[in-house]
Amino acid sequence: MNAPAELKWAAKYPELGTGPIPVDPCVSPEIYEKEIEKVFMKTWLKVARVEEIPNNGDYKVKKLAFAKTSIILIRGKDGQIRGFHNTCSHRGNKVIVEQGEETFGKNKAAVVTCRFHGWVYNAQGELVQVPEENKFHPCFEREKNSLTSVHTDVWEGFVFVNLDRTAEVTPLREFLGSYADHMGGFPYSEISHCFSYHTELKCNWKVAHDAFAEAYHVSTIHAGSFPNVFSSGLSDVQLFGPHRTTAICLSLDAEPTPVAKIANSLVTGSLVSQRGASMLPPSVNPSRRDDFSFELSVMFPNLLLHISEGIWFTHQFWPIAHDRTLWEGKYYVSKPKTNSQRWALEHAQCLQRNAWLEDTATMEDTQIALESGAKSVMHLQDDEVLIRHGYKVLESYLNDE
């Protein structure tokens, strides 16, 4: 039996309970539909970084399969980023032809033009030009046929949209609450050299999310890439409304491999090394413990944001169906200054990719096994408290009328 004294997170957050968690939310198409309606169509979702569209007139189109739409994010001449459905007001064609999940483009005049009949919209979404406008009937009013806008806002360089059709939504900063105080102030924009991966996983978005939201799996799943590197327990867990965070620590008894030793001496690029705390916000690793590796935080509903000295990375889980998820993993380091640093980053990043290949290996098997119906609940230990909190929050959103 576990000694109750070790169950510190249950003691800190008794409102989360300690019982088993139903697996229905991972296998039920009906619950999936409710999640889309009550969570994904109603909350703020990170869709870009400001550095992806740095200049006025730059735009990004992000596909959002769960909402059967894609969103144009365009930076206007005023520097403001605004979001619109990528749907023409004429006969509904996509204004911007997309390539894959994300499409990038630029226009000096900060306008977008539908390829079908040449309707032109400015960065405020206004329809500014209609070829042969005089042939439209008197009931057609150009002023009333702007692109359909979506709520768009920016926090710390992260661009968010909220697809809620109501005119007023909870402001982004209010939605983030004290999570924003905890994770704000990190130099995200300066650490902008990005390695980015994505794949479609045949599993529920929470199966993928949960696999990344604990350190209990590290000694088994990462026995290959991170042997004896990380502690399995969590430190400094904090809950902020629907959001949550924890510190992940090093075990400090791992000897770096020969190539890792050379790479770590050249550049800050790997989580597998002690790297100080000069850039961490004060509430992250508040006691400045020297075994701290990275902060693992969950921005509800679908973004894991991790920060560490000189490194930050994200995992994002986009629902496609109850058993299909688009996963995006992005790893950010400082731009290399020398060719040898460029080499060292290659090593750190390949190792990180390999660890993510280990993480994603379980997910489709978990889904298949859950779909069997053999188990109706899952059991969570104390250091899986972030997962427990996630299901609790989701339940409250689904029950909210």
Next chain:
Amino acid sequence: MSTTTTSLPAHLAAFASQAAEWALGTQNERQHKRLHSSREALKSFYTAAMPVLPDILAYVDQFPLGQIPPEGQPVFHIALSLAEVAPHIELYRGDPKVPFSFEESRFVADHGAVVG
């Protein structure tokens, strides 16, 4: 910067031609090559490359980032291949795959086709 010191040292030129099959410009190519090499091939590449790695890094650092001259590109790309291969020798007991991993070909690297 003196031009005499920046030419490719003879032993690195010799190594570059010996390991020419690993002079691959993109991460996708290096990953593909590693994944489809035998254990023996990975081991012998690692063993041959490790002793010259410090010299390669010292050589490439004579040039500003991204400005390695054409004669030095192959040896730099070989070093990047070593970065790709090293975990397989040092951590995965020579396995060309990441053991117990997701299918690598389904992982799309948005940066994977960039040369360098």
